[in-house]
Amino acid sequence: MFPFEEELENEFDEEEEEYYPVEYEIDFSTGKLTGRKVSGSKALAVWAYLALQIDRGEFYTYSEDYGCELKELIGYKYSQEFLQSEVKRMIKDCLTVNPYITDIENLEITQTKSSLHISFKILTDYGEEEMETDV
Template sequence: MSEEFPFVGTGSGMTDTTATEDNLSMCREYAWDFEKNCFLYNGNGQHIMVEGVEAVKVWVYKALQTERYQYLAYSWQYGIEVKPFIGKVMGVQERYSEIKRIIIECLMVNPYITSVDSVEFTATGDKVVCEVDITTVYGEVNVNV
């Protein structure tokens, strides 16, 4: 596994299994509560681990919430570049087209993602929700950000 991706390591004693013929180890992440926007913990206060498609879903959600180059903890390949759009004068469709491009660029660095199938935007007042459909080595995933 490359050190450039903020994936959870396998130091928890879990057995690694092969995800694909390319010998990718099983994707693991800490479980995430998408409604409350926080980690999930078990009854003992320890992080809950998820694997496979659920782990990729967490990675996608977190990557799309993290501004690229802002945090030293992440490589420069991780995250999304949204800051350049703040205050920039663009038409709505032009802005959505550019944001779609940077979303695809952000997600395709992940070796577990094989394609970004659709990126749809829904505006409600001053809030825009993005629905992303991707294909992973484990199957299809839908993430709303």
């Protein structure tokens, strides 16, 4: 066997490294970058925050699966039960596109005339994170 064949054989035998998410941290209250890097569940919370801020299908830069449709609910008067079920469905639909986000829990919604304040917990393969967003 030639030396280069052995190197190629060893290269294919190596297992792929496991993915560990890393993102630049965002201060969720201001929407601005902090300059620090975060990893694991905090990085997935950053991904989730950004996904919730993008309207699905509005920008060609993103895939058709990225973003959410929560802004469709603004401007109409819905019952609390309907809002609870629709917001949960829309958020799950938005966030579970990411294979490392498994579910959401503890969804709370406060409705005003022009916005929705939503708080919930995301469950990820790397832990749990509390999130809040205004739509």
